[in-house]
Amino acid sequence: MHTSDVDADPERVLVREVGPRDGFQNEREIVPTDEKVRLIEMLGSTGVPRLELTSFVRADVIPQLADAAEVLARVALPPGGVARSVLVPNERGLEAALGHRAAFDEVNGFDPAYFMFVEDVDLCARLAKTGWRVMFAPVAEVTHAVGASVSRRRFRMVVEHARSLDRFFARRYVKPWQRAVRPLIRLGLLGWVVAVLAWSALRGRTHAQG
Numbered sequence: 001m002h003t004s005d006v007d008a009d010p011e012r013v014l015v016r017e018v019g020p021r022d023g024f025q026n027e028r029e030i031v032p033t034d035e036k037v038r039l040i041e042m043l044g045s046t047g048v049p050r051l052e053l054t055s056f057v058r059a060d061v062i063p064q065l066a067d068a069a070e071v072l073a074r075v076a077l078p079p080g081g082v083a084r085s086v087l088v089p090n091e092r093g094l095e096a097a098l099g100h101r102a103a104f105d106e107v108n109g110f111d112p113a114y115f116m117f118v119e120d121v122d123l124c125a126r127l128a129k130t131g132w133r134v135m136f137a138p139v140a141e142v143t144h145a146v147g148a149s150v151s152r153r154r155f156r157m158v159v160e161h162a163r164s165l166d167r168f169f170a171r172r173y174v175k176p177w178q179r180a181v182r183p184l185i186r187l188g189l190l191g192w193v194v195a196v197l198a199w200s201a202l203r204g205r206t207h208a209q210g
Contacts, residue, residue: 016050017043020071021087025055025064033067037074044077051077055087073133103132116157118164125172158196162189 020040024031031039036054044051053075059066068086077084107126110119124134169185172178 014050015048016052016085017048018052019043021052021055021065025057025062027064030064030066033070033074036067036071040071040075041077044075044082048082050083050085052085052087057087103127106130106132113167114164115160116164117161118168122168122171125168154200155197158193158200162193165189 020036020043024036040051040053054068054071055062055065056068057065072086075084104123107123107130109123111122111126114122128134166186166189169182173182173185
């Protein structure tokens with residue numbers, strides 16, 4: 001553990017554990033993939049906020065990391081608790097890292113039927129259905145300042161959000177008992193739209209802002 005990040009707050013230090021990548025690549029003997037996965041998951045359970053798992057490098061140059069794709073696919077870390085990252089030193093490494101795009105292409109990517117909302121949920125549902133392992137693995141911290149399209153088209157965006165949710169449930173809830181509860185879901189979505197628009201009219205925005 002030799003890398004630390006200092007953010008805007010001088011009283012706060014964020015630690016990024018790079019041992020799985022920097023440590024394994026410097027071992028004389030190649031550490032078995034199973035052992036790498038076990039050690040990384042143990043590190044993830046210690047509470048460290050960031051883990052650099054591996055690096056997509058040439059296997060003939062650094063054979064210790066030839067299993068980068070398998071390690072990345074197999075490691076299971078606490079959801080939402082550990083940010084994971086990999087080192088991509090060059091264009092060839094980037095192409096190797098993007099090899100995981102095969103999953104995205106297999107299910108034909110995002111469904112254009114969803115307009116701005118729920119497309120990520122739908123994508124994950126379709127990936128899981130085809131056998132891919134879906135997990136939340138944040139690699140960046142993003143502050144959302146509310147898009148201009150939402151603030152300028154409040155009514156349309158709220159309605160489209162509700163429509164996307166309704167479309168998602170319609171495609172997933174196909175069993176008889178599930179169809180029976182869909183009117184209740186639609187009623188709930190309608191109530192949500194009314195509540196959000198009323199709140200927006202009073203506050204002048206559709207999202208709570210700090």
